[in-house]
Amino acid sequence: MAEKTTEELEQLRDLIDGVDQQLLHLLRKRLDLVAQVGAVKHGAGLPIYAPEREAAMLAKRRAEAEAIGIQPQLIEDVLRRLMRESYLNEKDVGFKQVREDLGKVVIVGGEGQLGKLFGQMLNLSGYQVVSLDKDDWQQADALLDGAGMVIVSVPIAVTCEVIREKLSSLPEHCILADLTSIKSAPLTAMMEAHKGPVVGLHPMFGPDVGSLAKQVVVVCHGRGQQHYQWLLEQITIWGARVVEAEAPQHDKAMQFVQAMRHFCTFVYGFNLCNEGVDMESLLQFSSPIYRLELAMVGRLFAQNPELYADIIFAQKDSFGVISHYLENFTKALTLIEQQDRAGFIAEFERVSQWFGELAPQFRNESRAMLQSVNDLKSH
Numbered sequence: 001m002a003e004k005t006t007e008e009l010e011q012l013r014d015l016i017d018g019v020d021q022q023l024l025h026l027l028r029k030r031l032d033l034v035a036q037v038g039a040v041k042h043g044a045g046l047p048i049y050a051p052e053r054e055a056a057m058l059a060k061r062r063a064e065a066e067a068i069g070i071q072p073q074l075i076e077d078v079l080r081r082l083m084r085e086s087y088l089n090e091k092d093v094g095f096k097q098v099r100e101d102l103g104k105v106v107i108v109g110g111e112g113q114l115g116k117l118f119g120q121m122l123n124l125s126g127y128q129v130v131s132l133d134k135d136d137w138q139q140a141d142a143l144l145d146g147a148g149m150v151i152v153s154v155p156i157a158v159t160c161e162v163i164r165e166k167l168s169s170l171p172e173h174c175i176l177a178d179l180t181s182i183k184s185a186p187l188t189a190m191m192e193a194h195k196g197p198v199v200g201l202h203p204m205f206g207p208d209v210g211s212l213a214k215q216v217v218v219v220c221h222g223r224g225q226q227h228y229q230w231l232l233e234q235i236t237i238w239g240a241r242v243v244e245a246e247a248p249q250h251d252k253a254m255q256f257v258q259a260m261r262h263f264c265t266f267v268y269g270f271n272l273c274n275e276g277v278d279m280e281s282l283l284q285f286s287s288p289i290y291r292l293e294l295a296m297v298g299r300l301f302a303q304n305p306e307l308y309a310d311i312i313f314a315q316k317d318s319f320g321v322i323s324h325y326l327e328n329f330t331k332a333l334t335l336i337e338q339q340d341r342a343g344f345i346a347e348f349e350r351v352s353q354w355f356g357e358l359a360p361q362f363r364n365e366s367r368a369m370l371q372s373v374n375d376l377k378s379h
């Protein structure tokens with residue numbers, strides 16, 4: 001059924017259309033300026049992401065908005081969305097090449113998604129990149145000849161084997177790096193296989209990010225930092241933040257951040273499926289937070305099972321961490337079994353205290369996410 005309207009409403013809508021069209025022209029103007037900024041930054045070797053400029057700009061626009069009766073959060077939302085566009089557009093101009101005399105970069109597993117992304121970023125920064133994928137080992141010598149850096153980006157299950165068996169005779173000046181999501185075992189394997197500079201990296205994002213602005217790359221130092229410091233600088237120019245960590249500390253955190261998280265998501269979907277839940281009615285009756293939850297679960301099953309198996313099975317110790325979750329689940333479940341409402345509230349308060357200041361911070365963050373989920377709805 002067509003939406004009802006009146007003549008007066010249509011006149012006002014025409015005026016709104018006019019304002020929206022002006023907005024479009026202003027957006028075009030901003031994008032053109034940002035393209036010029038991209039070219040200037042490319043020339044000067046400046047990072048794509050400028051947090052201080054962003055903070056100062058947002059503070060000024062928020063105050064100006066308030067002065068004319070506009071919610072500060074509105075202009076902040078609009079500008080943050082526009083800056084996301086800036087990261088993408090500035091990226092296309094390319095990046096300053098920090099190390100010009102490196103020789104070629106060989107990405108082992110260069111046809112995988114993450115390998116491809118790093119290849120693309122290095123290409124955009126002027127490096128010559130070649131891929132050495134699983135079917136290319138017969139030509140490995142030719143491909144590796146003249147390499148200044150070799151980056152290993154193969155499935156976790158075969159990373160150490162590939163390093164030990166295939167990369168033990170690289171020239172000493174060559175940098176050996178990996179992008180694996182665990183760090184202790186690959187770092188040890190690289191240190192044993194290679195005498196030269198070694199560095200472990202873990203990009204804390206999936207390959208579908210449009211740009212690296214604001215993303216985190218964990219770095220675990222191996223040896224010869226002075227020889228690969230340029231790479232960390234290059235990653236910073238791409239807009240990412242480099243976070244240093246000890247490999248064991250990183251791997252411990254990954255048991256929660258990756259193994260536990262993805263396994264719980266898997267079990268959530270496993271349960272919905274085994275219970276034969278009617279997804280149509282769940283979707284129809286979803287609150288925004290449930291919709292977001294379904295999206296987080298559903299997106300897992302749209303991806304490669306091998307990748308998640310790799311992540312979940314990467315560390316044997318994850319079993320212990322996940323088993324504790326099951327124990328705690330069972331403990332909490334007894335509260336329901338025994339209809340212990342007061343006990344539930346007491347536990348809730350204890351955990352809430354434990355979260356401390358983070359709890360209200362997370363509530364604010366999630367509010368913005370939930371509002372975006374609602375914005376995405378079309379009916």
Ligand SMILES: O=C(O)C(=O)C[C@]1(C(=O)O)C=C[C@@H](O)C=C1
Binds near residue numbers: 034037050053083090
């Ligand atoms: O001013 C800059 O440095 C820009 O790159 C432009 C811009 C923006 O869109 O306003 C984009 C990214 C930066 O993080 C900050 C601001």
